[in-house]
Amino acid sequence: MIGPGDPDYEQARRVWNAIADRRPALIVRPSSVDDVIAAIRFAREQQLVVAVRGGGHSVAGFSTCDGGMVLDMSRMREVTVDPVRRTARAQGGAHLSQLDKAAQAHGLVCPVGVIGHTGVAGLTLGGGMGRLQRKHGLTVDNLLAVDLVTAEGEKIRASEEENPDLFWGLRGAGANFGVATSFEFRLHPLEGTVFVGMVAFPIDRSLEIALRVREFVGTHDDVHVAVYFTRSEELGGQPIFAVGAMHTGSADIAGRDLRVFRESSPLLDTFASRRYLDVQVMNDEASGWGKRFYTKAGFFPELTDELVDRCAGLVDTIPPGAELSLWAHGGAVGRVSDDAMAYTGRTAAFNIGAELAWEDPADDEARIAWGRAAIGALKAFMGTGTYVNDVVEADTNGAQIYGKAKYERLVRLKRQYDPDNFFRLNQNIKP
Template sequence: MTETTIITREGATATLAEEAVVAFEQELRGSLLTPDDEGYSEATLIWNGMVEKTPALVVQPTGTADVVAAVKFAREHDLLLSVKGGGHNIAGTALADGGLTIDMSTLRGVVVDTEARTVTAQAGCILGDVDRETQLHGLALPLGFVSETGIAGLTLGGGFGYLTRRFGWAVDNLQSVEIVTADGAVRQASSDSEPDLFWGVRGAGANLGVVTSFTYRLHDVGPTVYGGLIAWPFDRVDDVAATYQELTATAPRELTVFMMFRRAPAAPFVPPEWHGKHICAMAVCYSGDLDETDEVLAPIRALGDPIVDLLQAQPYTQLQSYLDATQPKGNHYYWKTEFAADLSDELVDTMGKLALESPIPGAQMVMAHIGGALNDHEPDDGVVGNRDAHFAYGAAGMWEPNDPKEEAYKQWVRDAWAEFQPFSTGGNYINFQTMDEDDERIRATYGGNFDRLLEIKARYDPDNVFRTNRNVRAIAAPEDLTGGTDHTAGTGGRPEHA
């Protein structure tokens, strides 16, 4: 091994001496990979193929001690640092281009405590890992709706899924974390221990350290629920949308329905004559009393004559993986999303119009009903905020690599966003932000909680070691920071490689 060319936190090019890298590798129990090593490509493979980054070094820890060593090494050598959990973030923040990436994917232990009704999961777990273990006991928590998503990124950004209407954001169910902060300290954060840090972790945790394990509160769910996919021709959009609006206004919290306008995929469950044609679809999850299924789903059934009907009683773990195939790893993804307080006729009409106009074959216009338990909390209960959200909606663009129309597709999504953004609450979901969002989008994510978050960031990470994320410190003015000191001097704002 010779000198290693790296990117510093400020975005400059520098070199690491061979002896420094060798000494670091000897300190680790886990693997240290370079681009020439076997396993590097797999360690740096992320979901959004649009993002192309090449870390100079990748650490695959065997435990918290390796994480501590990696954080200290990155700090000592001024390395750009990132943390990769499931690698499912649309902005590609899992990878530090030219820097050091901590790949947590080898840490996938899950322990369920049925007496305490909690689960503790390591940060490399994906949703399917946790669902599989908790469902052995008929327990679950709101963790997304694609089983290959990493729990760490999802949770640290707030997290929502099919059970959010019943139990709130994922972070509303978080009891504690083990976290390695920028000084290399291992801390236990909860409402009783390091409460300010825990408050910030609940929605902006990527800014504050490397969480190595999460402990969540569990709820009785499953193991059998009712749901799946159902779809109708797009020329029935008025009836379908009206039913959806009425249903979401009165549905029990045990029922969650997402509505999608898109072209039908060439999937085995879609009749061949409908492949590529515009449809209205619903993704359904009913986790209540199965004896009441017919009554609860009666409005959907009353629409009649679907072209696809996969609604059935099934294991919750199966339902949680239903949409996996619609988001294959390696495709290019570009989204713009918002939160809405209600689903007005104008919003629905706009989303339908945009679906018909979209030139992107794999695009979806999505409206996800999330209102319920999350609205029961105060706006400052965790930095996640957005307690006025009842729907998450937006344009989800997807296409295969090397599509010559990529730039035109991205521009179409941006133009569509300009049309549907006026219906927004003003907040948005940090986990759905793409790599080119401006600073105001980050501020809007946290709303009135932003200033307190800055104070916590300044206390636990004054040098902005954790910046390869939707970074709050990079957009802070000097007067926003505690102590009257400009800790951002020399950073040049958000680094080019973040």
């Protein structure tokens, strides 16, 4: 336990987003499920609000609080792999890089996000998008079971067989129902090397290249594709339209498939064969702790010309350190029914995030205002749902994230498992 008088307190209270600068009364670091239970029971007795922390990446700052208890899972990071059953078990404080390393030691992989120091817990409980989503699905699509400590301090397991209703809700609204002490995942074979990179074009070629992106996404449904509208530092601040991809086929096949972009006279081309484990941490430093960050997201049913044009226009005013990033859904993501779990947005063609990073607190207002206005200008193109892990605004309601019917089902679950709303530092389902 660490309190405000302790020498470690200033370090221990930090979370990834520097905007979330809060002062909890107590930081507890359990090292076992029994410790988690003791902490939950203590917090209930003392009527302390509890912020559960996995990797600390919540952009909204949900894994810290003023005056309450932070339940910091960082001492529970073990990952074990069963190579015969092709499963992994990760404790509730593990980072993605630990799961990646443990699985790749056996030539296996679980589809997770793109930054190694993100927490397995928060990412999975919200959905889990990443470079393998079109090939193997979202992280939640590969989740087999969760061990949880409830608001009453009881152990409970959720899977398709045990408490299937809770399992449905955990996969997309999971931070609402308890402390996940471990997760079990299905793994897939992956040779250690992938073909990955990005090509950048002048922004006035956006429409021409977007047409190829649409064709490519439709014909290569297991290749990760993302497009970016931003200004390139490497190109002296020039507005660009970039196409990123990760292909798990051999370098020959990947090179042939991606020729359509690479042979279109890009300004930059970073494609190369790289070790998957290196790819998974290649942006870790650039996305390190301590910056200020804002994001706002939405799902697009289609990547229309009008939408591309609108995004390109937004780059005229884009602040430094910001981008509009659109990741292709489809493939394995689209093959799961949208009703299968709480996660909503599978039928979308692309998920957009307006992402802004900066350092000076004096820039907070202008940066956040730009992000809000950018997504506001694209609202007309958006479909149902919002990716819960990208929801920062306190006034976003559950129906906007999950759609009305799913939200109502989640409210019923919340009433059953956490009627007092003990777990409320999350995109909250109010009981």
